[in-house]
Amino acid sequence: MKFDPMSSDGNGVAFNPLAEIRLGEFQRVADAQNIASILADPKGEGLESHWAKTGYALLTASILHCCYTKPTASLSDVDELLANLEKDLEEVLNDMLAHPHKDGKPHPLIAQEARARHVLGAVRLRARFLRLAVFRSHSSHGHSGRRAASLGFLTSD
Numbered sequence: 001m002k003f004d005p006m007s008s009d010g011n012g013v014a015f016n017p018l019a020e021i022r023l024g025e026f027q028r029v030a031d032a033q034n035i036a037s038i039l040a041d042p043k044g045e046g047l048e049s050h051w052a053k054t055g056y057a058l059l060t061a062s063i064l065h066c067c068y069t070k071p072t073a074s075l076s077d078v079d080e081l082l083a084n085l086e087k088d089l090e091e092v093l094n095d096m097l098a099h100p101h102k103d104g105k106p107h108p109l110i111a112q113e114a115r116a117r118h119v120l121g122a123v124r125l126r127a128r129f130l131r132l133a134v135f136r137s138h139s140s141h142g143h144s145g146r147r148a149a150s151l152g153f154l155t156s157d
């Protein structure tokens with residue numbers, strides 16, 4: 001095997017960053033924050049605006065939620081959670097608040113961020129812009145379907 005995420009012959013390997021989150025360890029939040037930071041601030045210039053910081057916090061909570069709800073979660077699952085066309089954002093946040101992530105209760109950080117998003121009335125519109133911005137960002141970086149799949153943005157099923 002060789003590291004060649006663009007390989008179409010099946011000999012290349014891919015990387016799922018969510019598989020590196022140590023759920024049973026105290027570093028799980030920091031691990032999710034590192035991934036969210038890369039997604040929310042790909043150039044590493046800092047999260048200056050309120051909406052960039054809000055997007056980062058929502059991504060962190062969404063990443064953790066997906067990891068707790070699906071053992072093999074990938075960035076594709078995070079995308080599906082946030083871009084779910086069958087549920088509005090309020091329903092998604094309610095699901096995050098109701099899920100027993102840890103010890104039969106919602107994870108504190110996930111619950112905190114889900115509640116905070118409920119408070120912000122404009123978040124529905126901004127979340128749509130965030131999803132579009134993330135999609136455009138990945139599209140502008142040349143992520144083809146195969147490359148996106150190899151990076152965990154898409155699944156093969």
